[in-house]
Amino acid sequence: MDTVTALGLIAGSLTTLSFAPQVARAWRTRSTADLSLAMLIIFLAGVLLWLAYGVVRGDVAIIAANAVTAALIGTLLSIKTKNG
Amino acid sequence: MDTVTALGLIAGSLTTLSFAPQVARAWRTRSTADLSLAMLIIFLAGVLLWLAYGVVRGDVAIIAANAVTAALIGTLLSIKTKNG
Secondary structure (H helix, E strand, O other): OOHHHHHHHHHHHHHHHOHHHHHHHHHHHOOOOOOOHHHHHHHHHHHHHHHHHHHHHOOHHHHHHHHHHHHHHHHHHHHHHHHO | OOHHHHHHHHHHHHHHHOHHHHHHHHHHHOOOOOOOHHHHHHHHHHHHHHHHHHHHHOOHHHHHHHHHHHHHHHHHHHHHHHHO
16 A cells, blocks of 8 residues: 555544544533534535545545444434434 | 546535534534534544645645635634633
C-alpha cells in the first residue's frame, strides 16, 4: 500500500471512529437536545451518497468508512427522534 | 465532469454543509453539553488528514470540502471549550 492511500485510510478511520464517543454519550445520557436534527439528516444523506460513490468506484476504504459511519449516525438519529 | 465525480461532489457538499445547522444551533443556544468533546477533537484531526490527502492527490473537491468542514468543526470546538 502506498503512503498516500495509508494517509486516506487513517483519515477515514478518524472521521468514522469520532462518532463512537458521541453515540456512547447519547446512549448513556439519552440527552440529545444540543444535537441538530437537520445536521444528522443531511449528514446521513451525504454519507449514503459517499457509500454509493465508493461502490461505483470500487473503493473498499470509502465503502467501509461510510458503511460504519452510516450505522453510527443512524443510531444517533434513532436516539434523537425518541428523546428529542 | 463525469457522473461519478458529480456524485462525489454532491456527497461532499452534503456532509460538509450538514455542520452549518449544528454550528448555528450551538452559536444561538451557547449550549453544547450534549456534544462529545472527544468526537469534535477526533473528527477535526481526521478532517485535517483528509485535507492533507486532498493536497497530496491534487483533488480540489476533497480540499474544498475538508477546508470548510475544518472551519465549521473548529468553530464548534471553540464554543464547546468556552461553554462546556
